[in-house]
Structures are given as structure tokens and as C-alpha cells.
Amino acid sequence: MLIGVSLVVFFMVRAIPGDPAQLLLGQQATQEQVAQVRENMGLDKPVVVQYGLFLIDAARGDLGDSIVTGRPVTTELFARFPATLELTLFAMLVAVFVGVPVGVISAVKPYSRLDKVTSVLALTGISMPIFWLAMILIVVFFVTLGILPFPGRLSIGYAVPSITGLVLVDSLLTLNFAAFWDGFLHLIMPAIALGTFPMAVITRMTRSSMLEVMGEDYVRTARAKGLVPWRVVFKHALRNAMLPTVTVIGLQTGILMGGAIITETIFSWPGVGQFAYDSISRRDYAGIQGVVLYGASLFVLVNLFVDLLYAVLDPRVRY
Amino acid sequence: MNRRQFLRLSGAGFAGAALLGAAGCGGGGTISGGQGGGGGGNVNTFVFGRGADSVTLDPINTTDGESLRVTRQIFDGLLDFAPESTDVIPALAAEIPKPEDGGRLYTFTLREGVTFHDGAPFNAEAVVFNFDRWRLEDNEFHTGGGGQSENFAYYVGQFGGFDGDSIIEAVEAVDEYTVRFSLKQPQGPFLKNVAMSPFGIASPKAIQNNVEGFWQNPVGSGPFTFVSWNRGSTVELEANDEWWGADVPASEGGGGPEVSKVTIRAIPDNTARVAALVGGELSAADGLTPDDVKPVEQAGLKVEYRPPLTIGYLAMNNEKAPFDNPDVRRAIYQAIDMDAIVEAFFGNTGEIATTYMPPTVPFFNDQIERFPFDPDAARQLLADAGEENLQTELWYMPIPRPYMPDGKGIAQAMQQDLKEVGVTAKLVTREWGTYLQETGEGAHPMALLGWTGDNGDPDNFLNVLLGSASATPTDALNIAYYKNPEVDKLLQQGQSTIVESEREQAYMEAQELLVEDTPWVPIAYAKPPLGFQKNVQGYQASPTGGEAFNTVTLSGGA
Numbered sequence: 109m110l111i112g113v114s115l116v117v118f119f120m121v122r123a124i125p126g127d128p129a130q131l132l133l134g135q136q137a138t139q140e141q142v143a144q145v146r147e148n149m150g151l152d153k154p155v156v157v158q159y160g161l162f163l164i165d166a167a168r169g170d171l172g173d174s175i176v177t178g179r180p181v182t183t184e185l186f187a188r189f190p191a192t193l194e195l196t197l198f199a200m201l202v203a204v205f206v207g208v209p210v211g212v213i214s215a216v217k218p219y220s221r222l223d224k225v226t227s228v229l230a231l232t233g234i235s236m237p238i239f240w241l242a243m244i245l246i247v248v249f250f251v252t253l254g255i256l257p258f259p260g261r262l263s264i265g266y267a268v269p270s271i272t273g274l275v276l277v278d279s280l281l282t283l284n285f286a287a288f289w290d291g292f293l294h295l296i297m298p299a300i301a302l303g304t305f306p307m308a309v310i311t312r313m314t315r316s317s318m319l320e321v322m323g324e325d326y327v328r329t330a331r332a333k334g335l336v337p338w339r340v341v342f343k344h345a346l347r348n349a350m351l352p353t354v355t356v357i358g359l360q361t362g363i364l365m366g367g368a369i370i371t372e373t374i375f376s377w378p379g380v381g382q383f384a385y386d387s388i389s390r391r392d393y394a395g396i397q398g399v400v401l402y403g404a405s406l407f408v409l410v411n412l413f414v415d416l417l418y419a420v421l422d423p424r425v426r427y
Numbered sequence: 428m429n430r431r432q433f434l435r436l437s438g439a440g441f442a443g444a445a446l447l448g449a450a451g452c453g454g455g456g457t458i459s460g461g462q463g464g465g466g467g468g469n470v471n472t473f474v475f476g477r478g479a480d481s482v483t484l485d486p487i488n489t490t491d492g493e494s495l496r497v498t499r500q501i502f503d504g505l506l507d508f509a510p511e512s513t514d515v516i517p518a519l520a521a522e523i524p525k526p527e528d529g530g531r532l533y534t535f536t537l538r539e540g541v542t543f544h545d546g547a548p549f550n551a552e553a554v555v556f557n558f559d560r561w562r563l564e565d566n567e568f569h570t571g572g573g574g575q576s577e578n579f580a581y582y583v584g585q586f587g588g589f590d591g592d593s594i595i596e597a598v599e600a601v602d603e604y605t606v607r608f609s610l611k612q613p614q615g616p617f618l619k620n621v622a623m624s625p626f627g628i629a630s631p632k633a634i635q636n637n638v639e640g641f642w643q644n645p646v647g648s649g650p651f652t653f654v655s656w657n658r659g660s661t662v663e664l665e666a667n668d669e670w671w672g673a674d675v676p677a678s679e680g681g682g683g684p685e686v687s688k689v690t691i692r693a694i695p696d697n698t699a700r701v702a703a704l705v706g707g708e709l710s711a712a713d714g715l716t717p718d719d720v721k722p723v724e725q726a727g728l729k730v731e732y733r734p735p736l737t738i739g740y741l742a743m744n745n746e747k748a749p750f751d752n753p754d755v756r757r758a759i760y761q762a763i764d765m766d767a768i769v770e771a772f773f774g775n776t777g778e779i780a781t782t783y784m785p786p787t788v789p790f791f792n793d794q795i796e797r798f799p800f801d802p803d804a805a806r807q808l809l810a811d812a813g814e815e816n817l818q819t820e821l822w823y824m825p826i827p828r829p830y831m832p833d834g835k836g837i838a839q840a841m842q843q844d845l846k847e848v849g850v851t852a853k854l855v856t857r858e859w860g861t862y863l864q865e866t867g868e869g870a871h872p873m874a875l876l877g878w879t880g881d882n883g884d885p886d887n888f889l890n891v892l893l894g895s896a897s898a899t900p901t902d903a904l905n906i907a908y909y910k911n912p913e914v915d916k917l918l919q920q921g922q923s924t925i926v927e928s929e930r931e932q933a934y935m936e937a938q939e940l941l942v943e944d945t946p947w948v949p950i951a952y953a954k955p956p957l958g959f960q961k962n963v964q965g966y967q968a969s970p971t972g973g974e975a976f977n978t979v980t981l982s983g984g985a
Binding site for chain 2: 142242243246247261262265273382
């Protein structure tokens with residue numbers, strides 16, 4: 109599958125008009141300089157030869173050097189992955205801890221006023237453009253109220269040694285609680301901006317599968333046994349309703365971890381998404397290929413993880 | 428927990444660990460929000476926000492403006508540009524040398540007692556070392572710059588090429604503080620070229636130790652020393668208390684460094700960068716658009732403008748009918764109400780252009796006035812040329828550029844004006860990289876474009892943009908494909924003589940011929956705005972766009 113992805117990406121990237129050498133050198137470049145850079149980048153060779161060389165290197169774990177930063181793409185991805193991971197985990201935390209309870213509540217009382225309100229909110233969440241939401245958050249919480257910091261991962265004056273690359277973990281490991289708090293505050297706005305879409309998806313998914321489950325015989329049985337309502341909802345219904353929700357959570361996590369381009373760019377978050385943005389805008393072939401291959405591999409891994417999780421949630425699933 | 432449950436859990440755990448495990452590879456280095464005293468905003472750190480990160484920190488191996496913005500804080504050249512202008516002033520040279528032997532010889536006397544940040548002494552040997560590194564292809568240090576190195580592009584651009592192609596034939600150390608440059612032929616803008624920031628003098632010791640790593644560990648002699656570079660976000664610098672310029676007056680490029688630390692932060696999104704400035708996270712922000720000026724001022728912040736060293740223009744493809752006819756070009760010129768366009772799209776951030784280079788450039792012909800806006804005259808010219816119902820295309824760039832804040836808006840306004848005189852112009856755009864490529868191949872009949880000067884010499888505008896040598900089949904810089912042997916001769920004269928009066932005459936005359944031929948409709952000289960906190964003083968906005976931060980002071984709390 110990864111080879112298929114690489115093939116598609118490799119040729120599509122080269123089909124985009126725009127000469128990377130020209131973009132690299134800018135407007136002031138002479139023809140000779142452009143030719144020289146094209147040669148250095150190996151762009152003067154036939155595309156098929158370029159692909160062959162790419163595959164050979166990729167098999168050795170070498171995705172080439174990024175044009176944007178001049179460092180190997182793999183180094184670049186590893187360096188940026190923790191920032192994206194931290195943001196993703198936080199965004200998903202927000203999405204799950206809001207999305208699931210809200211979905212449950214609206215399923216318990218379907219078509220009530222509360223349900224209608226949350227449905228509208230969920231729809232808004234799905235259709236809201238992230239860049240708009242992000243700017244509103246920045247204007248309200250940073251510029252006007254001044255209660256949340258921006259941009260980046262830490263404020264000026266804070267630094268933590270990169271052990272895991274996760275600010276919150278590293279600051280705790282080095283007992284730098286001020287940096288922990290600062291890093292936490294920096295996470296809030298991007299996490300909300302990024303988490304809103306998955307939150308809305310999770311709410312809707314939880315609601316619909318809960319509705320289905322609530323009508324099942326075993327729920328009726330549980331009720332008939334005289335169990336307290338919250339026990340029926342959480343112990344009997346929710347656990348069964350979680351399967352599709354878990355799938356959605358997994359898929360969304362995989363997508364976010366691939367790099368949230370818009371959110372990371374707006375918040376100057378030095379993650380994979382920002383790298384993807386830089387790569388695309390400067391026609392960094394190696395960078396784009398690297399990001400896509402990384403995203404595809406991640407997706408495979410996350411799906412595997414979700415499949416394995418099924419077995420934990422549903423004893424009938426066996427491998 | 429029974430065995431089956433254990434296996435399931437450990438299976439899930441394994442896949443999770445594989446995901447998390449990769450995070451561990453991010454180890455090494457630090458994650459920081461920029462330096463400063465432990466915790467909180469440090470009042471003596473100057474934080475400069477910009478649109479993109481540096482590409483390399485080896486100044487000679489890049490043409491990228493954001494890379495040079497940083498290196499010019501770390502490196503000094505032999506010469507420099509005076510603050511807020513493009514006049515040449517001495518830097519590491521003690522004075523500006525006089526041309527000898529008709530401009531084939533320059534003898535630089537160097538400042539004494541200067542040391543590089545690594546303690547290596549600055550002397551004639553160091554100058555020779557740097558020029559030899561740039562100039563000679565077989566020099567063992569003719570390399571470096573990192574993966575995105577542009578291979579000494581500015582040396583080639585300003586001095587003609589390497590080895591035998593180089594206009595500089597020899598650089599010799601006469602004694603410890605005297606260096607002699609021999610030129611193959613006189614070069615009019617020679618001193619201006621030397622003053623450009625790519626030609627910052629690097630520590631020979633640092634280059635010898637690790638030439639391949641120099642681009643991420645730069646060592647110069649400038650007002651600030653390099654501390655660290657967080658790729659994609661910040662570059663951090665520290666004041667060099669030993670800087671030679673501390674006692675030199677600010678008007679001559681000296682003074683300071685006043686702030687103890689500098690953080691240069693990349694915030695690619697324009698709105699986000701302005702928000703960061705307004706919210707107090709930045710001391711200064713570059714890349715404001717004309718639309719940002721008012722909100723920034725309303726928020727109680729300062730806006731300053733760089734003197735214009737840019738020109739935005741509408742190029743007409745002189746090789747494509749009917750624009751091969753100067754009367755048609757003149758008609759287009761007179762059909763467009765440029766005053767209204769500049770007022771609407773530039774506001775305070777631009778002046779209407781009268782000729783083919785900005786007024787900060789020497790030998791600017793201030794006698795020239797624009798052809799008046801006159802739709803009737805335009806209609807008449809078109810009728811005489813038999814082009815009453817001209818159907819054509821007007822290309823515009825898809826993104827804001829320093830010389831053109833809103834290509835699309837300007838193109839639409841022009842389209843309306845042209846319609847009034849019977850010209851139907853279809854608006855065309857391409858993604859930016861493609862736009863440069865296709866206009867560089869002459870695919871357009873009419874196209875918006877512009878230029879930011881490198882060194883404030885007329886050669887860098889007129890010859891680059893309108894000389895026939897730049898009208899190449901691909902990657903053309905002369906996208907009007909304007910070729911006039913007479914103009915070429917004048918430009919050649921201006922380039923190769925060092926006699927000021929001859930240069931003046933050549934460029935004055937060239938501008939007059941250009942106006943006559945009208946290869947472009949000049950639009951405006953943009954004055955790029957910068958936003959500042961109220962407490963920032965002493966920022967010397969420069970036409971070249973690359974300011975030294977040595978004179979910047981921060982008063983009181985941020």
C-alpha cells in the first residue's frame with residue numbers, strides 16, 4: 109500500500125506546475141543559477157529515474173533532503189512529530205471529553221430541546237472553517253482578554269530541554285512547573301480550534317449509535333431489572349455504543365496526527381503540518397513526499413491500534 | 428486478568444507504543460519560546476516577527492531576504508549602507524576607498540582591533556580568505572550553506588562569475604590592515620555591491636573548523652552573536668559587547684547594541700502575526716499589509732515605513748501584437764487612472780511611480796512626469812492603431828508582494844478603466860511559482876509584476892528589468908521583452924564607468940528613452956510598513972528592508 113501511495117504522490121507532486129528551483133531562488137535568479145540548482149536537486153534527470161532513486165533511498169529510510177530546511181526529511185519529521193502529537197492528543201482529549209458526554213445526553217433525551225441545541229452546535233462545528241475559528245479565538249482570548257498566550261508552544265523566556273519532545277512531559281521531568289503551566293496555556297487555543305471538528309463528529313456518532321443501542325432488548329432488560337438509569341446508560345448502553353465511536357476517534361486521531369496544516373500555520377506551531385505547508389508552498393518535492401508517506405504510515409498504524417482496541421471493548425471480537 | 432485479556436491489552440499497547448515511541452526520537456536540543464531571563468517577558472529582549480524562517484545563516488550562500496535579515500546582525504561587511512538610505516558607508520573598512528587606475532584598483536584600509544565572535548582577529552588575511560572562498564571554485568572552502576545552498580549566487584550576480592569570469596581579478600593583503608582589489612574592468616556599482624549584506628566577512632577560523640556546519644553556526648564580527656536557531660520558529664541572538672561599532676555615531680551605522688537579546692520569530696500567517704503584535708507578544712512586526720495599518724495604529728501602536736526601494740508595474744509584452752506598437756502601450760498607460768488606484772490600494776504605503784526606478788536610487792530623473800490620465804487620448808491612439816476593440820489578457824499575481832499589496836484588486840480596477848476605452852482585458856492568474864515561470868517565458872500579453880532592489884543602484888533596476896540581456900526565452904526578468912539597443916548602450920555605459928557625471932548622464936537619458944517607449948505602465952513605489960510597540964525606539968527602517976538592530980532600544984515595560 110505504501111508503495112502505491114508513494115507512486116501516486118511522486119508523480120502528482122511533479123505534475124504541479126511551478127519549478128522548485130525557480131521558487132527557491134526567487135525572482136532575482138538568473139537562468140544559469142536556476143539550471144545549477146535544478147542539477148543539484150537532481151531535477152534534470154528523467155522522472156522515472158528520479159522515482160527509482162527515490163524508492164531505493166526510501167527503502168533505506170532516506171526520504172531525501174528537504175529543500176525548505178536543507179536537512180533530511182526524516183530528521184525533519186522526527187523533530188516535528190512531538191509537537192504535532194502533543195497538539196493532537198490535546199485536541200482529541202477536548203473532542204472526546206466533550207463529544208462523548210454531549211452525544212450520550214442528547215441520545216438519552218432524543219428530540220428534546222437540549223438535543224436540538226447540541227445538534228445545531230455539532231453541525232456548526234462540522235461546517236466551521238478552522239482558520240476562522242482560530243482567528244476568533246486569538247482575537248478574543250489573546251488580543252482582547254489577554255488570558256491565553258500566543259503564538260508557538262512556549263512564551264519568551266521559557267525553555268525546556270527536549271527529552272520526549274512533548275513540552276508538558278519534559279517540563280514535568282525537569283520539574284519546571286512554570287513552563288508546564290505556560291505550555292498548557294499555549295495548547296488551549298490550538299487544541300480547541302483543532303478539536304472542534306472531531307468533537308462534532310464524535311457527538312453525532314455517539315448520539316446515533318447510542319440511540320440504536322438504547323432500543324435494544326438488553327437495555328430494556330436492564331431497565332426491567334430495576335437498575336438505576338445512569339447505570340443502564342453507562343454500563344450497558346455506552347459500552348456497546350462505543351464501537352463505532354472508537355473507530356471515528358481513531359480515524360480522526362490519525363488524520364490530525366498527519367499534521368494539522370491550517371491550525372499549525374496560524375498558531376506558529378512547529379509541527380508536521382507547518383512543515384507540510386512550507387513544503388507545498390515551496391514545491392519541496394522531498395518534503396511533500398515525506399509528509400504524505402508519513403501520514404499514510406501513521407494511518408495504517410492508527411487503524412491497527414483501533415482494530416486491536418475493538419477486542420478489548422467487545423469480547424466477541426477475536427484475532 | 429486472564430491470558431486472553433492480557434494478550435489483547437498488550438497487543439493494543441504495542442501498537443500505541445509504536446506510535447508514541449516515535450516521539451522519543453524528538454529528543455535532543457531544547458524547546459523554547461525564545462530566550463530571556465527565566466520566566467515572563469524580559470524587557471530587554473527585542474522580538475521581531477516576520478513571515479518566514481531563515482533558510483541558512485551563511486550569508487554568501489543565499490539570496491533569501493529572511494536569511495539575510497538575520498545574518499546582517501551577525502556579520503559586518505567591508506562597507507555598509509547608511510541607515511535609512513542606500514548611501515555607502517565604511518564598516519569593517521576604516522574608510523571608503525577611492526578608485527585608482529580608472530576604477531581597476533581599490534585599496535581598502537581596515538579597522539584595527541576588531542575580533543570575530545570566536546576570538547579570531549579580523550585583518551587583511553581574513554578579507555582575502557573570504558573573497559577567495561567566494562571567488563575561486565577550486566578553493567577548498569568554496570562550499571557550505573547547507574542543503575539549500577545557492578552556491579555563492581550573489582557573488583555571481585554582482586561580480587560576474589567565478590574564477591576567470593569574476594570582475595574581481597585579485598584580492599591581496601598589502602599589510603596587516605590593507606587589502607587591494609584588482610578589477611578586470613571598472614564596475615560602476617562596485618562599492619555598492621561590496622556593501623551588500625551577503626558579502627559579510629566570516630571568521631576564517633570558524634570556516635576552517637567546519638565549513639559544512641557554518642550555515643547553522645555562523646560566526647561574524649557584528650553587533651549580535653548567534654545563540655540558537657529553532658528551525659521553523661525562532662532565531663536567537665545576544666548582544667556583542669565587544670562590537671567595534673559601539674563608539675561610531677548612529678548616523679554612520681554604529682551605536683549599541685542597546686538591547687541585550689534579540690529573538691527573530693517566524694509567524695507565517697499575516698493576520699496571526701499582526702495579532703501577536705497587538706497582543707504584545709512581539710516588539711515589532713514586518714510584512715504589514717496596507718489594511719493592517721489602521722487597526723495597528725488604533726490599537727495604540729506605531730507604524731513606520733521603509734523608504735521605497737521597490738517598483739510595481741504593468742508590463743506589456745513588447746513582442747506580442749499589438750503591444751509591439753508603442754502607441755498602443757501609450758494608450759493603455761493613459762487609459763488607467765493610476766492616482767485613484769494607488770490611493771485605493773496603497774494609501775500611505777506607496778507613492779505613485781513616475782519613471783522606471785524608485786526615487787531612493789541615485790540618478791533618479793525627477794524631471795519626468797507621468798503621462799496624464801486621459802481616456803479620450805487613449806481612445807484616439809487606439810483608433811489610430813486600428814485597435815478599437817482590443818481583446819487581451821491581464822495577468823496578476825495570486826499573492827500579495829512587497830511591491831503590490833493586492834494584485835487582483837489592482838487588476839480589476841485596471842480592467843474597468845480599460846473597458847472605458849474599449850479594451851476588453853480578461854483577468855488571468857496562476858499559482859505564484861507558475862506565475863513567475865510563465866511570465867518568464869513571455870506567455871502573457873500584459874502582466875503585473877514588481878521588483879525590490881538589492882543595492883540601490885540604477886543598474887539593479889534598469890539593466891536587470893529592461894536590458895535586452897534579461898529578455899531571455901525562459902526565466903526572463905525583463906518580462907516586457909523590451910529590447911532597445913540605444914537603451915542597452917546607455918545602461919552598459921552606466922554599468923562600466925565609474926565617473927559619476929557619465930553615469931548620471933547615461934541613466935537620465937535612459938529613463939527618458941524608456942518613458943518615450945513605454946514598455947510598462949509604472950504603478951507605484953511601495954513603502955513597506957512595519958508595526959512597533961510604543962516602547963521601541965531607534966529602529967532605522969531601511970529601503971533595502973534589511974535593518975541592523977544595533978540602535979534599537981526598549982524603554983520601560985513591554
